[in-house]
Amino acid sequence: MTRLKNEGMAMPQDLGADVNGTRTGVLFEQPCLLFLGDVTDPDDAKTAFGLRDWAGAHCVGQYRFSGAAVDLGLQDMTPTEAHIAGARSLIVGVAPMGGKIASSWIDPFTAALEAGLDIVSGMHSKLGNITILNESAKRLGRRLIDLRHNDRDWPVGTGLKRGGKRLLTVGTDCALGKKYTAMALAQAFAARGLPATFRATGQTGIMISGGGCAIDAVIADFIAGAAETISPDAVANHWDIIEGQGTILHPAYAGVSLGLLHGSQPDAFVVCHDPVRAHLSGMPHMPVPSVEQIAALTVELGRVTNPAIRCVGVSLNLSRVPIEQRARLLTEYAERLSVPAFDPMLGGIDAVVDHLLATDA
């Protein structure tokens, strides 16, 4: 996969800083060591890939139990080696389905605390709830940082129209490019001098951008309200580029996706899709929906809070498609939805921004 650099991004602030009023102060100390442990499925390591690709300058290396684990192409390091190289935080770069902290990770995490690193996690399970880690952190003066959680009381959604424009990335499954697409779009806006802000809705986006809300960790009644809050009223020509989550046709996570759609009240959306994925990630009994189905349903459901919602692009994850087949696929999908198609890691995003602006009311 091509390595993009996080330069000129329209990020709210630098890695680890405060934004949106959802947190205060520095989220975590940099630079970081990326923990991969024993995870072998790249789909479960999207946090690590996201940090490597969008905040690579802040990552000193990777920490794997063995060579069988996912390889980011970074230098393998122990926590002690990473601390010598300057690291101050160990970031849990993996998130298996359900977001649990494996028992086999506890001893290595304790070793990281002893080596002088804080631990940063975006898992559902809280580091702070694990007694032995809590005790070690206290004894050593280290921090356990659970980014997926915060104590904020989110409001109930209102559905009221806010100022400014919004684009949401939606998808046909989890873990296929919604965050990368949103970040690349924010970067493209910034490159043109257009006012835009990336809005993170997952732990990796929060780690990269320093703000937002892990929308899947909010109490169910407040999903849309949280989405409204992190994309607040803005001046008329400002664009929020909002990171999507899951898919509205996912048997486990569709509620998150739909609440995020309603709260985001997007004027525009981009459908993100992996053309070689045969079934939903981790669910061999569940086919991937078509881009047409997702686009049509997103319009029908999204009209509740924005009657002007429209599809402006198809983002294809071509990382597993042979090079010689990519142009054909881009043409095919562009024709299927009558909008520009692109892979944010391979370019072509200008056509989407052009189309977005040309069709903007």
Add this chain to the structure above:
Amino acid sequence: MTRLKNEGMAMPQDLGADVNGTRTGVLFEQPCLLFLGDVTDPDDAKTAFGLRDWAGAHCVGQYRFSGAAVDLGLQDMTPTEAHIAGARSLIVGVAPMGGKIASSWIDPFTAALEAGLDIVSGMHSKLGNITILNESAKRLGRRLIDLRHNDRDWPVGTGLKRGGKRLLTVGTDCALGKKYTAMALAQAFAARGLPATFRATGQTGIMISGGGCAIDAVIADFIAGAAETISPDAVANHWDIIEGQGTILHPAYAGVSLGLLHGSQPDAFVVCHDPVRAHLSGMPHMPVPSVEQIAALTVELGRVTNPAIRCVGVSLNLSRVPIEQRARLLTEYAERLSVPAFDPMLGGIDAVVDHLLATDA
């Protein structure tokens, strides 16, 4: 409104008992005093109405700050009078949008504790988080019972097919009859000797049936998984009658409704509708969707976990429709969706059960 009696209901167990493994022991002591306080909108008092209508034998009276508050038609009592009449619990019968406990309720709740009553709440705000109530309860040996919350870790949804049949009540808005419809259907199944179980997904249903899960209080990633859990694998001819929540086109709560739909994997659904409601409850800027739109979207979205999903009835809340107009409306809506139409408080439910069984594969 007609008063139905909770006789012959296919409830898992009696009011306040354990069920589904989601709780153990008696939920709360009976009989109860229903707290209405200063709430004047009947839509905000659906918990009180639900208990009056489905567990009336366990309700000794109502507790209102003044005659301006919602009137259940029960005897007005102070907590002390209710205790003398046998009451052992004060049930918070009101749930304004957002589920917060008003500051003006604290002193009356303290008085109730002093009068010898436990306090039972289904609000998002926890009684247990209010220091003065906590201290009073401890001092007096009383219990504060927050039914909307539990400490259970719900699993991620799987979308895997379970044994048994399921019916879900869906709606065009909140608070218009999804719980009543489900309970009336469970009652109708029981009257025919058909194996069926009511599954509560909200605080009122939990209070009445003694089990279930307040699905809107679950962490967003686990909505569908919680719905799968409370409607577990069953024998082939058993029906779970599942209480619906909100509407899939609600700007605040649609995520809850969609996760519940996917986790319930219903074979059949009934669309619940209030034909005189002009806009969504509490949202004058939001029109009520049509029954056709809800039925079509429920089928399209519900197919993810049950390709055989079908609409089997329309439940109309005719409580605010003049008597002479009711028959015409029932005919109109039955024709619009080509299924039987009924009001569960006025009868006609047998036609739905007949239709359900006749169309059952």
